[in-house]
Structure formats: C-alpha cells, structure tokens
Amino acid sequence: MEIPYIVDERPDTGIYNAKLGIWLFLASEVMLFGGLFSSYVFLRLGAPVGAFHEWGQELNIPLATLNTLILISSSMTMVMSWVSLKMNDFKKFKLYMALTLLCALCFLVIKYLEYSAKIHHHIYPSTNTFYAIYFTLTGLHGLHIIGGMVVLFYLWVPGSNMWKIKPEQFTNRIEIVGLYWHFVDLVWIFLFPILYLL
Amino acid sequence: MNAHSHREESFFRKYIWSTDHKIIGLQYGLTALLFLSVGFFLMMVMRWQLAYPETPIPFVGSFFGEDGILLPEIYNSLGAMHGTIMIFLGVVPLAVGAFGNYLVPLQIGAPDMAFPKLNAASYWSYFIGGVIMMGSFFSEEGAARSGWTSYPPLADIEVGQTIWLIGMVFLITSSLLGSMNIITTIVQLRAPGLTWRRLPFFVWTQLVTSFLLVLAFPPLEAAAVLQLMDRVAGTSFFLPSGLVISGEALAVSGGGSPLLWQHLFWFLAHPEVYVLILPAMGIVSEVIANNTRKPLWGYNSLVFSVIFLGFMSFVVWAHHMFLTGMGTAMSSFFQITTMIISIPSVIILSALFISLWGASIRFNTPMLFALAFLPMFGIGGLTGLPLGIAASDIYLHDTYYVIGHFHYVVAPGTIFALFAGIYYWYPKITGRRMNERLGQLHFWPSLLFMNGVFMPMFIQGLAGVSRRLWDGGLEYAHAAGVLQWNEFMSISAWLLGISQIPFIINIFFSLKRGEKVDRNPWEATTLEWVAPSPPLPHINFETLPEVHREAYEYSVPGRNRDFTPQTEPKKG
C-alpha cells in the first residue's frame, strides 16, 4: 500500500497532497510576515509623526526598483519553466530554471550592495526602529530567496533526473517550488512600497 | 502488498531516522514523557523553596547553590523553564506529536502520514529544540529566567534568553511541519467512505488543533526573531525610549514597544491553550464513547463547537493584557469575545456529561481518567471566567489564582486525558493491556494530590499572593494568613510525583507481562481497531479499510453485538 495521491488528484478535493501541503506552508508564511507587518505598523504608529518617512530617505529607490523588476522577471521565468515541462520541452525548462536562478543571484548581489552602502554610512539595525524593521524584513526575505535558490538549484541539476522516471511527479515538484517562489515575489511586492516609498 | 513491507531495515532506519508514523509517534511520546518528568522535577524543587524558604534542598541541593539553598535567580530559571518545558516540550508534543501522529492515520485508514520525511524532520527539529533548551541549563549564562512568557524589556536584557529563543525557533518549526502534515493527511488520505460526518471526534480535534498551530505559531516565530534581533543586533523593537537599568540609561535607540511583544506572544499563546485542550477533549470523547457503550451525545454539536472554538481562539488574546493600560473599548471587545468562547467549551463538556446518562459504564483505568477529566476541566474552565472579565482580572491578575486556573485546565485536565489515552491505546501499540490494578493505584492518588496541589492556589490567589515570588510571599503582610498552605501544596506535589511510580512501572511491566490481546480488546468501532496490534510497519492495514458507518455505533438496538465497526458493510 503506497501513500495515495502523491501524483494524482484525490477525486473529492481535486488536488494532490503536496499542493495542499505547500499552500498550508504558504498560509503559515502569510502569518509569519503578517506578524512582522503588524510590528511595522505598530512601530510606525509609535514613532514621531513622519519619522519613518524621514528615516527611510536614506534608502536607494532606483536600486530597489531594479530589484523589484528582477524579482518579477524571475517569477515570469519560473512559471515559464513549469510551462515548458507541460509542453514536454526539457531543454527549455533547463534554460528557464537557469534564468530564474540568475535573477535570484542578481537580486542578492544588489541587496548586498544596498546593505554595504548602509553600513558604510554607519546605518545599522540598531540605528532606529525603522532600520531595525528594514533589516529584519529584508533579511528574512533574503533568507527566503536563498532557501528557494537551494531548492531551485537541486531541481535544476541533480533532482532533474526524476523527469526521466516520473515526469508527472517532477512537473508537480516544479509547480510546488514555483508557488513558493511566486510567494516570495509577492512578499517583496509589499515590502518594496512600505519600506522604500512611504 | 508491496516490496516495501518485506524489506529488512537497519536498526537506524527502523527506530532512529524512521519515516513510519507509528515509530515517530512513539519517539514523540517517549521524548515528551521524559520532558514532562523533567518539568515536573523542576517544579518539585521550586516547591521546596516555597514550603521551606531558604533552607537547603534535600538530595539535589548541590545542583542549585553552594549550600543547597535555591538562589532567587535560579528559582526564576526554574519557573521559566518549567512553563516552557511543560507546554512546548511536554504536553503539545505528546498531544499532537505523539497521539496525532500515531492515531490520525490509523483512525482514518491511511497507510502513513502524507509526508513521511517531513514527519521525521518534524520530530528531529523538536528533538534539537529540546536539546538546546536543556543545554541552556549548562551554558555560561544559565537558562532563561524571564518567565515562559518572556516579556520584554526584562527578557531583552536578562541573561539566558538568547538560547531560549533559538530553541523556540526549532520547536516552532517542528510544530509547523507536524501540523501541516496532519491537516494534509486528514484531508487527503481518508479511507474510501470515510466522509467528514463519519470522522471520529478525535480526528476533528486534531484537525482544528493543527490549523491553530499553522496559523498562530508563525507570529510568535516573528516575535522570536525580533527579540533575537533586540538581543543580538542591538535593535529596539521592544525597548521604549529612556529605559534606565540600575541607574544607568540603556544604550539603545529606543522607540520600541514592550506591548508589541505581548500582542504577538498572546496571538500564539492563547490559541496554544486550545492546542493543549482540544486533543485532550478528543481523547476523552473516544474513551467515553467506548466505555459507555453509547454513541457520543450530540456528535454534530461537538464538531461545530470545536470548529467555533478554533475560530474564536484567535480573537480573545488580549484578555491576558487587561493590565497593560488597554483602553476601555478594546477591553470590552476582548471581554465579550472571551465570554463567547466559553459557550462552545460548555457545550462540549455538557455533551460529554450527557453521554454518560443512562449508560452501563465500564470503570476501567482509561475511563476513570476520562471521567476525572470532566469535573477537573470544568473547575479550570469556570475559574477562568473571572479572569476574562476586566474588572475582576485587575484584582486577580498575576496571582496564584491564575496559576490554579490554568493548571486545572492543563494538569488534571489535559494530562489526565493523555493518561486516559495512553491506557486506552497501549494495547494497540504493544499488543498487551496495561495492568488494571497498577492503573487504579496510579489514578486515585493522582486525582487526590492533583487537587491538593492546585485547590489551595485559589485561596492564596484570592488573598492576593503574587505568582512569581521566590519566597512564596513571606515579605508581604497581606499574604501572611494563607502562607501555611504552601507546605500542604508542596507535600501534595511530592506525593503526586510518587503516585506516578505505578504508572512508570506499569508501562515497562505490561510490555512483557501484560495480558495479550487481539486487534480489538475494547470492542471499539473506529478504524484503528481493525489493524493488527501493533499495526504493520509502514502500511498499517493488511488491506485498505472501507468505511460504511458513522464513528460510534454502539448498542444499536436489534444488533447481536453492542458495537458495529465502521468497516462493517450495511446490509441490503
């Protein structure tokens, strides 16, 4: 007796196990970032009027805009790699995965440049509550990017052998990691305005 | 049957890095029982100091101070770690990790959990978290000493807290992985025919509990990260401006809010209370249905109540914060939601009481514990009402009354239910029944001494004795009239510890010498009793069970047996 519905969908729910699993995980992630966003609001309300806006002026908006565009692009290439598998085009899948990883790497490099510029100007998490939440939120988001990259890399090279044996399960895996990746993008879409623009 | 079940597994694969939900359940169970005894031991040491302040502790005193006298800072550590260990390392892993893991797949007729590897990862994450927590006692700074609630600013500056936070991150990860697994398993792997309305009530409680864990734990993880930043990176999330410590201004930017921690903490910690109690209600319901030989009274109202409890538990948290200077509007809001949430609890308790009515009850050990759960949880619940009303809470807040209240819910409540569960499902796990005489010898003194420990706390609390006092209130005139209870409670606590010896003996004794039983020793209806005892490794059942009936068809008139298993096909 194998565990049922690893690949196929259960008739009455219409989904396979990992799909529900990843959405539950993302639900918990929503609550994790929810707790942090809630902290942001709480601290912003507690700070002197306009202070959060003023402290945020030191941030580099053009670089962050570029990073936003990079992350959106990586979401696009991610979904394309899944579509490629759907069309049985393994080579294209490999290419799009490579592009996704490249985007992620670019994002991290730019993030690193931003961080080092801050530290160069003697701005640390301890400087004020705005930078405390800025470094915590972007740092945690960065960790999510790194975690995602590890999984993406695994599925790009060593894990992709599965395509030959169990193509359907492999396609499901790409869909699952894709959902995670889009979620990380989605978090950034909210982080970007609240940290850089407001 | 596939090759999987015949493959010889190495000892390591079979018992250490196992992916079989039954082994993982047992790993959880044994580890959690071990931690429960550690937490209990810490409390027994604290009770010495409360009963006989500043006298050397017998036997173990040398661990706690040079002359065997408990130092105040160690007392604080013991208090913080007693709470942490009991909740996060003891009761939750036992109720959800052990019972959930072992029983949910069996009760829904599944071969395993949906994600066996994640399941193993969940246990090992818990194990690492536990090791870190225990290790903190031996670290240079010592264990955390800011209470299990870790309120800043104290927790931001007091020693030992960093390791506690790191341990918590592992424990939270473990709970998240485990509960996602349980939800997916229940939703996706139910046996053919097992519709939602045929689900055993225990499975319902596990489902709701897991949702609470998935959605309530992450904000605490966020809070733990913030507190870790405060301690490691020097941020001021929870530190207000102008904080002065020992006459010196604290060198931080300030601008943070200690209340923020309380919001995030209680956003988890109130649902956590229901995480502690719901699986217990599930276990008690199973035991009561079986031993009354009657269907549970009001299955539908039980299910709706438990779902409603789950929802409401997210909007009551600030009743822990009435004394933070919250405005009247918010106080009223949380007061009302708190009163509302008591309704489904009362419905569940009433339904279980009514289930007893007119039954010919089998008074075996599991049933005794389950029956004791009902009034004990009742006391715990009803004494909570004055704490949910802001006006009376202002007087009772942080007194021994609160300690008495939640211990009645968790100790003679949840832990009795867990004992009932262990006695009830032990034959399924081992193929042997636990010794009935030793069981009775465990139950009666436990019931007596539990009340001996916790009942006087209400008296002390009403007299205004504060909860975290190292000397038990010796310095306060208002406490003088009730301090004689300290010795009584402490002796009860030690006797309660001694009363657990028959249980420990019973576990090991019955493993070899207990009465051998077949699949269904209690003549029960649910699916786990269809599997062999113990269930087959990795696949549980010889053939996939098919479900034809509701969960509790006991004593249906006109049938030749007084129970009808869920797998029995309907005629015609």
Add this chain to the structure above:
Amino acid sequence: MSSGDDVDIQSHIKVYMMVFASLAVLTIVTVSASYLDLTSGEAIFLALVIASIKGSLVACFFMHLISEKALITWVLMLTAGFFFILMFLPMASFIDQAQIG
C-alpha cells in the same frame, strides 16, 4: 492535466506575458507616484492599492489561484481572515490606548 490543456498552453503564455508587463508598469507607476506631492495618508493608500493589485495579479495568475480548487481557496480565506485580525486588532488597541494618553 488532460491533453486538452496543451492547446490552451499558448494562450496561457500570453496571459503570463500580459501579467508580467502589467507588473512592470505598475512598479514604475508606484515609484513615480511616490515622487508626487501627496499627503502621507494619500500616499499610503495609493501605494497599498497598487501593491494589492500587483499581489493579486501574482496570486491569481502566476499561482493559478483564479482556477484553483475550492479547498485551497477556503484555506486561504481562513488565513486572510486571521491575517487581518493580526494586523488590525493590535493597531486598534494601539489607537485606543493612545486616546487615553
């Protein structure tokens, strides 16, 4: 997925392209808007509206929520409910507290 979906895939790709383009445009819009002379309340409102539109686009199309099964939608609605409780109850209590002074 059934083989009938293969025909749809080309149109799916078109949708993804359009979503991608809208996301890029909205990013530019929200950055430009931040340079406008708005009051802080208006700026917050505008930025959050744009972010919500972008987030919904990602969730609905890249994450296929628009055609996802009811079960997933229920789980997410539950989560969204608790998310808003987590956002707004602490905020409400902060404001309530501030009024007492």
